[in-house]
Amino acid sequence: MDASPLSCTEVTSQAYQVIGTISVDSTGVYELADGGNLLGFNDIGQGIMDLVISVYEGEFDPLEPAVNRVITIDEGEGVALDAGTEYILVLQPYCENESGVFAVVVRGPGLISGPGFISAARTFGTHTAGDETANFPGIGTHVFDASAPYQAPATGLYHFGEIGLYFNAGIRLFVYRGSFNPEDTALNLVDDVDFAGSLFLEANQDYVFVAVDQDDLLGAWQYLFFPPGQVYFNASIRGAWVTPGVEGAGIMVELGEETGVLFFAWFTFPESAQALAAAREEWLTAATGGSQGKTSVGSTDQRWLTAFGAIPPQGNFMSISYENTTGGAFDQTSPIPTTNSAYGTGTVELIGCSQMEVTYDLPGGVSGSAQMYRIIPDGELECYRSTPAGPVTP
Numbered sequence: 107m108d109a110s111p112l113s114c115t116e117v118t119s120q121a122y123q124v125i126g127t128i129s130v131d132s133t134g135v136y137e138l139a140d141g142g143n144l145l146g147f148n149d150i151g152q153g154i155m156d157l158v159i160s161v162y163e164g165e166f167d168p169l170e171p172a173v174n175r176v177i178t179i180d181e182g183e184g185v186a187l188d189a190g191t192e193y194i195l196v197l198q199p200y201c202e203n204e205s206g207v208f209a210v211v212v213r214g215p216g217l218i219s220g221p222g223f224i225s226a227a228r229t230f231g232t233h234t235a236g237d238e239t240a241n242f243p244g245i246g247t248h249v250f251d252a253s254a255p256y257q258a259p260a261t262g263l264y265h266f267g268e269i270g271l272y273f274n275a276g277i278r279l280f281v282y283r284g285s286f287n288p289e290d291t292a293l294n295l296v297d298d299v300d301f302a303g304s305l306f307l308e309a310n311q312d313y314v315f316v317a318v319d320q321d322d323l324l325g326a327w328q329y330l331f332f333p334p335g336q337v338y339f340n341a342s343i344r345g346a347w348v349t350p351g352v353e354g355a356g357i358m359v360e361l362g363e364e365t366g367v368l369f370f371a372w373f374t375f376p377e378s379a380q381a382l383a384a385a386r387e388e389w390l391t392a393a394t395g396g397s398q399g400k401t402s403v404g405s406t407d408q409r410w411l412t413a414f415g416a417i418p419p420q421g422n423f424m425s426i427s428y429e430n431t432t433g434g435a436f437d438q439t440s441p442i443p444t445t446n447s448a449y450g451t452g453t454v455e456l457i458g459c460s461q462m463e464v465t466y467d468l469p470g471g472v473s474g475s476a477q478m479y480r481i482i483p484d485g486e487l488e489c490y491r492s493t494p495a496g497p498v499t500p
Contacts, residue, residue, distance in 0.1 A: 107168040107198070110158040112180045114201040122168065122198045125210065125221055132216025133189045139182030139269045141209030141330040141498065144302035146200075151265030151304060151332050153206035153494035155199060161185060162194040182211075182272025189216065209330050209498045211269055223500050228253030230328035233275065233319040240288035242280060243295065245320045251327075252286050253315040258307040261458065262334030262490050268301045268327075275325030277317040281305055286314040306490065335496030337456050339368060339417045339424070342489035347462065347478035357464065357478060361417065368424065368454065372411045372464075377472050411468075413452065422456040428468060459489035 107122040130136060138159055140146075146156030161176040176193065177185045180200065187193060195210065211225070212218050237249035258264065270276050280286075282294040296313070297305050300320075307313060317327055341363050348356035359370045415426035428450035434443030450468035457463060460480040467473040480486060 107196075108171050110160065110198045110200075111178050112158050112200070113198065117201065120198045121203045122196055124166065125195050125197055127192045127194050128212060128218055128220030129190065129192050130187050130214065130216045130218055131189055132214075133187070134215040135184045136187050136212060136214030136216075136218070137182060137184050137273050138179050139211045139272045140180070141211050141267055141269055142207070142332070143181045143267070143269075145265050145267045145332065145495075146206070146208075148302060150267075150302055151263070151495040152492065153335070154265060154267075154332055155204060155206040155208040156201070157208055157210070158198045158200050159210055160196045160198070162196060163191060164194075166194045166196055182269060187214070195220075207332060207335070207495050207497045209332070211328060211330070213273070213326070213328070225328065225330075226500050228256060228315050229330065230270075230326070231317065232326045233277075233317075233324050235324055237319075238288065240291050242278075242291045242318055242320075243298075245278060245318065248319050248322060249324070250280075250288070250316050250318045252288075253317075255285075255312040255314055257312055258309055258333075260334055261307070261309045262493055263304045264307050264334065265304050265332040265495050266299045266302060267330045267332070268299075269329060270325075270327035271301070273326045273328070275319070275323045275327045276301065276321060277327045277329065278320040279329060280316040280318055281307075282314045282316065284312050284314075286316055330498055332495040332498055334490065335494045336422055337458055337489065337493050338420050338422055339456055340489065340492045342459070342485040342492055343456065343462070343480075345485055346481045348481045349476045349478055352476075356481065366417050367414055368417050368426070369412065369414045372413065374409050374411070375407050376409055377470075411449070415454065424454050426452050426454055428452060428466065459486050459493070 107120060109117040109120050113120065140157045140159060142154040143156055145151045145154040159179045162174045163176050165174055167173055197208065231251045233249050233251065239247050239249050241247045266279055268276055278298060278300050280298045281296045283296050284294050287293050299305060339361065341361050344359055344361055346356055346358055355374045357370045357372045361368050412429045413426045415424045418424050427447065429445055429447045430449040431443050431445045433441055435441060450466060452464060452466040455463045462478045463475055464478055465475040
């Protein structure tokens, strides 16, 4: 399809997506807006697209994109729609061909039918002169609308985009943990965002969203919230991970972004008391030549495995191979240790920025899974920043 009339002049063609057909039951002017414009254009949220919206009446032909086109909208604009007429919505990236999540908002005087869903009640409304007022930190006294408590479905960065400004009524969003008290607007305040930005929310926590008419425009307001999407393998998962309750054991993860390989060393112990006894006897013989009066570096019960696997592109699940290295001596070039690179197999699933599941299938019927949690918070915030946004949900 040709480039949008509003897109970059050097682009001659762009990908497009037909998102469906809409109709209205009342003739009038309807507002259409790109919900990710401020976020995508400013790269506030990972993978949120900055779109151009084209509206077609009746039919759409990608070979003749100018035919039947009613309007092309970059950010937000009103368009006259007739009741009973079918309109096709076609989306294109604003400038460069890209992929990601997106959202288009349509609102107006009548009922709108077509693909999509009605926005959550906390995300839109209308401010009037009779609304309650409160004195908010940094901006003073204004009317506001407070939502019912909302629980974030996952921990991470939620990307806020104000689109009411396209309807001449922008807001500033204040977010409170647990409850909101208009008599003390600093109490329980988590953060506030003007126009667009990201908020860190925790799963299973109640939040109250307060839309404040900071410019006293007294009109229709609306915003969109892009939640965090699926966490992908990235360099921020490097470091130490442990299983709660399993003392003195864990994995040390390394990830090569250029090589595309994940590697970890699993510091652990024998799988049974019998194995420990046999290993201790073998160790004593090897370390002391049969004389138990001598000592050697290390503990008889310590074991470690290494594992490696190819990192999937934009994925959170991968297969791994285990290695077992034996026969060496501490800080010595001889004897030369031997490595069994086919010691076992397993998988790694990255569940979140602080949790992963590691499975193993090793010799002797030793198999199972372990829930690993990040033990040092370094890298956690970068992981959240690297997580692409998920699609908007009601």
